[in-house]
Every structure is written in structure tokens, then in C-alpha cells.
Amino acid sequence: MVPKDPDSSSALEPRSKSTRPKAIRRLVVWYRRNAAVTSLVGTATNSASAAGNVAESVVSSAGNVAESVVSSAGNVAESVVSSAGNVAGSVVSSAGSVVSSAGTVVANAGSSAGSVVSSAGSIAGNMLQPLVFDPLRRLQSSESGTEAEAILDRDRLWIAVDGMGGDNAPGPILDGCLQAIQRLPLRIKFVGESDKVQAAAQALDLSEELDQATKAGHLELVASGPSVGMDEEATVVRRKRDASINLAMDLVKKGEALAMYSAGNSGALMASAIFRLGRLKGIDRPAIGALFPTKDPGQPVLVLDVGANMDCKPTYLHQFALLGNIYSRDVLQVAQPRIGLLNIGEEECKGNDLSIRAYELLREEKRLHFAGNCEGRDVLSGEFDVVVCDGFTGNVLLKFLESVGSVLLDVLRAELPRGRRGKVGSAFLRSNLKRIKKRLDHAEHGGALLLGVNGICVIGHGSSKALSVVSALRLAHSAASHGVMDDLAQLQKASTVSA
Numbered sequence: 001m002v003p004k005d006p007d008s009s010s011a012l013e014p015r016s017k018s019t020r021p022k023a024i025r026r027l028v029v030w031y032r033r034n035a036a037v038t039s040l041v042g043t044a045t046n047s048a049s050a051a052g053n054v055a056e057s058v059v060s061s062a063g064n065v066a067e068s069v070v071s072s073a074g075n076v077a078e079s080v081v082s083s084a085g086n087v088a089g090s091v092v093s094s095a096g097s098v099v100s101s102a103g104t105v106v107a108n109a110g111s112s113a114g115s116v117v118s119s120a121g122s123i124a125g126n127m128l129q130p131l132v133f134d135p136l137r138r139l140q141s142s143e144s145g146t147e148a149e150a151i152l153d154r155d156r157l158w159i160a161v162d163g164m165g166g167d168n169a170p171g172p173i174l175d176g177c178l179q180a181i182q183r184l185p186l187r188i189k190f191v192g193e194s195d196k197v198q199a200a201a202q203a204l205d206l207s208e209e210l211d212q213a214t215k216a217g218h219l220e221l222v223a224s225g226p227s228v229g230m231d232e233e234a235t236v237v238r239r240k241r242d243a244s245i246n247l248a249m250d251l252v253k254k255g256e257a258l259a260m261y262s263a264g265n266s267g268a269l270m271a272s273a274i275f276r277l278g279r280l281k282g283i284d285r286p287a288i289g290a291l292f293p294t295k296d297p298g299q300p301v302l303v304l305d306v307g308a309n310m311d312c313k314p315t316y317l318h319q320f321a322l323l324g325n326i327y328s329r330d331v332l333q334v335a336q337p338r339i340g341l342l343n344i345g346e347e348e349c350k351g352n353d354l355s356i357r358a359y360e361l362l363r364e365e366k367r368l369h370f371a372g373n374c375e376g377r378d379v380l381s382g383e384f385d386v387v388v389c390d391g392f393t394g395n396v397l398l399k400f401l402e403s404v405g406s407v408l409l410d411v412l413r414a415e416l417p418r419g420r421r422g423k424v425g426s427a428f429l430r431s432n433l434k435r436i437k438k439r440l441d442h443a444e445h446g447g448a449l450l451l452g453v454n455g456i457c458v459i460g461h462g463s464s465k466a467l468s469v470v471s472a473l474r475l476a477h478s479a480a481s482h483g484v485m486d487d488l489a490q491l492q493k494a495s496t497v498s499a
Contacts, residue, residue, distance in 0.1 A: 155185040156218070159476050160248040160257035163192030164227035165264020167462045171200035173263065176469020178209050181218045183470065186477050189257055191222040191244040222247060227264070230462055234267035237275065245269055249276045252455040258480035261447065261472050263460030270308055270450060277455040280488055285309045286452030287320045288391070288459060289327060290398055291475075294382040301379065302328050303342075303387045306394035306448060314357040317341065317388050318365065323451040323488075324386035325368040330482045332385070340374030340384035342393060348373065354390065362388075447472030449479060456480055 161177055163170045170192050177188045190197070201207045213219040225242035237246055245264055249272045251257040262269050270286060279286060289304035304320050305312070321339050328337035341359055343351040348359050350373065362370040374387050379397070389397070447468070450457040458476045460468060 151185045153217070156187045157185065157259075157477060157480055158187050158189060158251075158257045159473060159480070160189045160191060160251040160260040161473075162245045162248045162260065162262035162264055162269075163190045163197060164224065164244040165262040165269075166460065166464050167230060168465065169227075169263065170197050171204050172465045173469055174200055174210070175204055175206060176464070176466035177219065177473070178206060178213055179466055180470045180473040181213055184474055184477055186473065187217070188219045188473075189222050189248070189251055190219055191224050191248045191251070193225070193227065193244070194221065194223045197221065222251075228268045230265050232265060232268065234265065234271040237268050237272045245272050246276065249273060249455075249457075252457075253277055259456035259458065259476040261458045261460060261469075261476050263447075263462060263464040263469070263472075266307065266459050266462075269457065269459055273450055273453040273455065273457050277453045277457075280452055280454055283319050283323070283452040285312075285316050285319070286450055287316075287323060288394075288448045289324060289451050290394075290448040292380060292401060294380050296382045299334075299382060299385075300332070301382070301384055301387060302332070303379065303389070303394055303397065304451065305389065305391040306398045307391050308450070309391040311392075312354065312390040314354060314361055317354070317358040317390070318361040319452070320388040321362055321365070321368055321370070321386065324388060326487045327449065327451060327479075327484060328385045330484050330487055331478050334385045336369050337385035338371040338383070339368050340371050340378070340387045342379070342387050342389035342397075343373035343375065346373050346375065358388075447475055449475065454485075456485065 161173065163173050163177075166173055174190065174197065177190055180186065181188060198207075201210045210219070214221065224244040224247050226240060228236055228240055228243045228245055237243065240246065245262055245268060248257075248260045248262065252260045253276055266288070270288075273286065285305075286308055287305035288308045289302050290306045291300040292303050294301050302324050304324050305316075309316060321341075325337050325339060328334045339362065341355060341362060343355045343359075345351070348363075349356070351359075355373075359373065362368075371384060374384050376397075378384065379387055447458040447460040447464075450459055456476060456479045458472050458479075460472045464472070
């Protein structure tokens, strides 16, 4: 019997299932364990086989030049797909680029063979790309790539920004403001020390973008004096009258800005807000309200207080509930917010004296819907829209939540399989992991609202970067455009809660 020539036409026939490369068989077995992508993988495998045959046919006609590069003239696609292959082992994890990489390798062998094989690789890549990656994105419910609508100047609202507040100011704060102008319908009065702001713009290569925003009337630089340090006492705002945090607050008081944002000293910001804007009538202590994620990505829970008042009276918690009810209703668009009191048990007799007495006040309040005590495990459950607590407990809860996202991702990375299975699995899970991080990352919320003062103030984290600034300005814009202060004014006209 005459042995078959490996270069003959029979070598170009499609391989049977038994002769399929081991790497492809393992991938198929691994993926078919996941019911959600069974049909997808089957389609991609057939396309890969067809693309391999195309490339194999081209390589066979390329001549002896291509044979010196590829170990077997009839098995180019097998050499590329196999992770042990010396030609394209690094691209095994991407099915869409397997044959394209094979074309690139053969192209290096000679100009004539290279141009033909590269074309085959492109054809194979075009076959695989829409079959594998687009349906996967749809299965993972990824965001569409549609362009945002143009922002009209008449829709832009003025927001004052303390440009010198924060550990990294003013550079990241300026960067975040310039990004926010592109994404949100707002104008910014950036308050800061002029020389430091210009130096930061040059260091971050933002000078041209800053000039464009200024000429367009979207950003205005407001010169200030020495700023308030992160480690200074809150009362320093009385002495540093021209500090950036005070000037930004004055802009809100004068009506030149509808809201202000600062990532600086939170104690100084609260003191400045009380001294310059004043407290709302019926509110003894302003509270800091932070948005926490829940199981429903579209409905966060508002937790207050998260740091403004370490020691609270029952009437303070009562007032926090009234403030949170208005914010949740107006900004978060919850028709009837469910108010919860953070406690160690659901029963009304549980907790310390503060919790028991606050429970009685909230139960008798007719201006809100009190849903009872909220245990720690229920804060992120979505069963409550507003959770009230003292500032000490709330701040501990906030700082704990900030660590959850990074710890969870580290655990997931550690538990993913090693080797080729882990790499391919990670590729398919990457967008899911990014969305998980986004939902748990405090930078995505950017800041917390200071409720109880006669103006809209957003407090950012001291370590805020550009992303956090954009998120905080989105929060400030949302509060300013939903009439929160109008409803708070109505709260003042209602019966005053006695201290």
C-alpha cells in the first residue's frame, strides 16, 4: 500500500473528532460544563476548524519556505492552537486571534507566503470575532457603546469645587472636574490657589484642556488664599476666611452655585457649612449620608450618619430619618422610602438606650414610613431605602464596606483555576469581575451628602482621584436638579422636632 503524501489533497480534508488537537478537545470539554455558553462554544469551535482548514491549505501551497518554520506542513492550525507550540503559544487564550497569529508567523518566513497567510488569518479572525466575543458581551449584559448625547449649555448648572481639598489636591481634583464637564451638564467654579492649580495642570498635561474649558465658559478659576490642611482643627475655618473651602461655601450662599463639593477636611467642611450656610430649622445636627450598594444595582441604600456626629441623642436619629426620607424620595426617586434603624436585632426591645428611645420616636412619626430595626446583615439586602445610626457606627460601617470590594476580588482571583483553564476562564469572567468591583468600589459613589444645612454640600473621600470626583459631581448635580432644598424648606415649615 502506497503511503499517503502529507502534502496531497487528502491532507486538506477536515479532521475527524478523534484527530482534533488535544488543546481544542480540552477547551470544548471545559466550556461545555457551562450550560450558558454551550451553543456559543460549539459555533466558535466549528468556525475555528473551518478557519484552520483555510490556513492549512494556504500553508501547504506556500512551499518549502513555510515548511522550515512550521513543524508540519499540514498541521499549522494545530501548532498554533497547542500551548506547547513554539510559534503562537501565547495566543491560545484568544480563539479569535489563533489563526491570525499563525498567519503572522508564516509571513515572517517569506514575503510571498507571508502576504497570503496573513490574508487567511484576517479572514479567520473576522469569522471568529463576531461569533465569540459579541454574543459573550450580550450574555454578560455589558454596556452598549453608544455615544452620549451632546450637552447643551443652557442645561448646565453651576457647581462650586474646593480645588485644594484632599490628600492629592489640586491635580486629581482638576482632572476630575475637566472630565465631569465632558460627561455632565454642569459648569464649575474651581476655587484654589492660582499658582498651585496652574502647576498641577502643567504636571498632568491638562493646560490645553483647562484653557479650552475656560474659554468655553464651562470652568471658571476662582483665586483663594491658604487652604485648610487635612490635619488641622475644624475651627481653623474661622481664621482662614479666604480658604478655598470657605470661598466655595460663599458661592453657594450667594446663589452663584447650586451646590459645592470638597474632598478636604470633613470637620472643617461641616464647620464652614454651619457657620456660612447655617442649619435648617428643626435640625440640631447635620448628618453625612452615604450611598451603599445593594443586591439591586439600580437602588442603593442611604446610610446616615456616617461620621459627622460621634455621640447622638434619640432626637438626632429622628431628624436623620426625616432628612434621609426627603433625599431618598427626591433624588433616588423612591416613592415611599423604607426607613430602618440600625440595631442588633429586629425586636423593638433590642439594643442600647439610644436605639430603644429612637425606635419609639420613629414609630410615632407620621411623615415617613418606618420599617423597623435593621440588622447589620440587612443593610445591603435592599429591604431598606434609608438606614439611620450614630456617626461612630456609621463611619465604621462605611470604612468596612470600602475594603469589601478589593478583598472579594482578591479571593476570586486566588480561587480561579491555574493554567490554561484559569486563563481562559478569567478572560470570560473579566467583565463580570469589573462590574462587581464597580458596584462595591466607594470611588464609584464619590462622596456623601451633608444633610441638614441650608445648601447642598457633597463631601468626598480624602484620597479621591479623578473617578471619585466625577462621581461626586454627578451626585451634586442630581441633588441640585431634583429640588431637594425646596422640600427641605417645607420640612422647616412643618412642626419642629424639639431637641
